[in-house]
Amino acid sequence: MTAGVFLQKAGFETEIFEKNAAPGGQCTGWKRDGFFIDNCIHWLTGTKEGSALNELWKEIGALSDDVGVHEKKMFFSVRQNGETLTFWRDKERTRKELLALSPEDKAEINKLMDYVKLAESMTVPVEKPFDAMSPLDFLKLGLSMKEMGKLMKEYGKIDMNELAMRFRHPLIRYAITSYMPKGYQAYAFLVSYATVTSGNGDVPKGGSLLMAERIAERYRDCGGILHTNAEVEKILINKRKAEGILLKDQTRVSADDFVCACDTDYTFRALLPAEYMPKALRRQYAEREKYPVASGFQIAWAADGIFPEISGTRIFSCEAFTVGCSLAGSMSLQSYDYEPDFAPLGKTVLQTNFAQSEEDYRYWENLYADKEAYRKKKQETAEEAKKRLIAEYPFLEGKVRILDVWTPMTYTRYCNSWQGAYMSFITTAKAKNVTVPGVIKGLDNVLLASQWLMGPGGLPSAAAMGKFAAWRLIRKYSSVS
Ligand SMILES: Cc1cc2nc3c(=O)[nH]c(=O)nc-3n(C[C@H](O)[C@H](O)[C@H](O)COP(=O)(O)OP(=O)(O)OC[C@H]3O[C@@H](n4cnc5c(N)ncnc54)[C@H](O)[C@@H]3O)c2cc1C
Structure with a gap:
């Protein structure tokens, strides 16, 4: 839908084919027995005004001045053997609580909390695809996140278990190992917590389904056509080009260009021949120890x-x-x-x-x-x-x-x-962060846009990849004309 909004705004005529009755994929929720079950957003990176990601959310209608957010008061709280420890939005309150709980861990606690502060400078680059960034773009990005290098050096090579073992107090160890699936780089924990402490990870009012519906509405308002209950069975290929899609009801739809926005394993198992899968993606699927999913x-x-x-x-x-x-x-x-x-x-x-x-x-x-x-x-x-x-x-x-x-x-x-899986590959301490360009070698008019292209996934990755697919198409046609 993000790709759709950007393309419509740029004057393209687009249609989206969604297999389910409601748009939004995993960013959804449903009614049960008079209650509403929200399935997705625990925190949305990019809720703080002023970042490029916040601009992106606003541009696609996910956030707006009218929507408002619920401020998260805490990241999470743990309890074991009658003792409680909370990672508060207010990181100094957390520091105090940790120090009171375990004075013997003072050095590690202070280091952890100092690095959480550094991690607040983390931004998700959403201007253009990474492979299209110039040395100057990288320099600017590096400068804007210069603290992240230090963080990576200290917490990028250890996993959550190793981080936990740096502390003596069993409750701190428990808090660290119980929050994220095991294997995650410790770095991810600090960045996630920093998103909350910096006020950049709040929850849009109304929850996940309403946010998905707002994006769909923005897409339609821009003239896009969204077909629901329209499952794609195959992408029809002729030499280096896709000619159309075949829907489950056997309708054929032709187009000049195609963006596959569903799960990438499914894309290369069901919609396109497997040999087209980009190598960097194939490697991650093959290396199950290094890139597990949860x-x-x-x-x-x-x-x-x-x-x-x-x-x-x-x-x-x-x-x-x-x-x-x-x-x-x-x-x-x-x-x-x-x-x-x-x-x-x-x-x-x-x-x-x-x-x-x-x-x-x-x-x-x-x-x-x-x-x-x-x-x-x-x-x-x-x-x-x-x-x-x-x-x-x-x-x-x-x-x-x-x-x-x-x-x-x-x-x-x-x-x-x-x-x-509802996030992408977990980057373990042994693995490298991989971002896969959404282009397909050998197919000139098919692009990918999915959270699977940029670990660890989540809504920002999905939206960024949608924007990047649109960016490539807009460029393709502006260089033609
Ligand atoms: C419990 C839970 C908690 C989460 N918490 C957070 C959070 O706090 N913050 C955050 O940022 N993210 C969170 N996420 C992750 C977030 O939901 C995903 O990262 C995001 O939805 C992925 O978007 P996507 O577009 O890449 O994939 P999807 O959401 O899977 O969308 C793909 C779409 O393609 C459609 N599709 C698939 N096959 C076909 C086909 N053959 N034909 C037509 N359509 C097809 C699907 O129906 C779906 O609509 C959470 C997810 C879950 C489940």
Whole structure:
């Protein structure tokens, strides 16, 4: 949709073919039983005024002066053995809390918090594709993010486990290892937290689905045609060119140029011959240890009441049990109390997300072959989680029920997501950050635009890649005319 908005504004005539009934892909939400389940935005990088990414969100209608954001008060809070630790928006408050908790970790705490401050200078470059940037562009970018080099040097070569082990206090270790799927570079943790501390990672009012709908509306207002329930089955190729697309209902649609904006594994497995996949992308798919992906087993809870004591994002240790095929000894709880319209008056929606590995994905994929067994396992797992939720928060006894349960397989079914992943490749400490240009060698009129082109994915990557696809097309035709 981002590519569509930019192209329409530049005078192109475009059409989008979306397989689902609603646009937005993974940036979505749905109603259940009088409640609204928001599936995506925990924080949107680029909510702070003045950055190029903020401009991009405004240009495509995702944000505007009328929309407003919910300010995140905390990044997350953990609890274990009766002790609590919170990573606040106010980083000095966090520093104090950490120091009070563990004076013997003073040096590491101060270093961590100083580097979080440096990480606040991180920006997502969204002007033009990286391969089109000149040495001067790189110089300017380097200068604007000069602190990031130091951060990379200190925290880019270690993973979350190694970061945790730098601290002596078990709760600090637990906080660090429980927030992100294991394997993530420690650097990612600091950058994510800094997004919140700098006020650049708030949550647009109305949530994910409304944001997706605003982008769709902007696209239509610019004259774009958005077809929903229009699944693409193939891109029709003749020599070095695509001639058209074949929809599932066997309609053929021709065009001069094509932008594939869905999952890249699916693109080169189903829509285009596999040999066209860019090498840099192929390498990441092949190197499973270096570039793993993660998904989630998720539960939405309907809570009868509003509970300020569980506001925000909470993580707590629980009696270990199996989720997918992994042992989970930790649980998360996200409260949507900040969005009263998501629940009937006086009630709240809560959500739990258990990180799931590629092995877990295979478990759910195999189980899905037997729909009844799949449904039963989802329910049983959610019931086990409910026991642990109540053990942690006894005041929820009799006041919480399961609203919905979804697995990594849900993302594959809904969005054709590879391994059910909803972010792109995790850059591990052993791997290099890779950005894949959205061009396809051997095909002159097909471009890619997907979060998979720029790790670690997320909405900014997806939007940037859409903008870059439009940039290439605008340039292609301006150099022709
Ligand atoms: C639980 C969860 C939490 C998240 N939290 C955040 C967050 O806090 N912040 C953040 O920035 N990001 C977050 N994300 C990630 C974010 O949702 C994704 O990064 C983003 O939606 C990816 O966009 P995309 O366009 O690349 O892919 P998708 O969203 O997968 O969109 C691809 C689209 O292509 C369509 N499609 C697929 N195949 C076909 C076909 N054959 N024909 C036609 N259409 C097709 C799909 O239906 C879909 O609409 C979260 C995601 C989830 C699930």
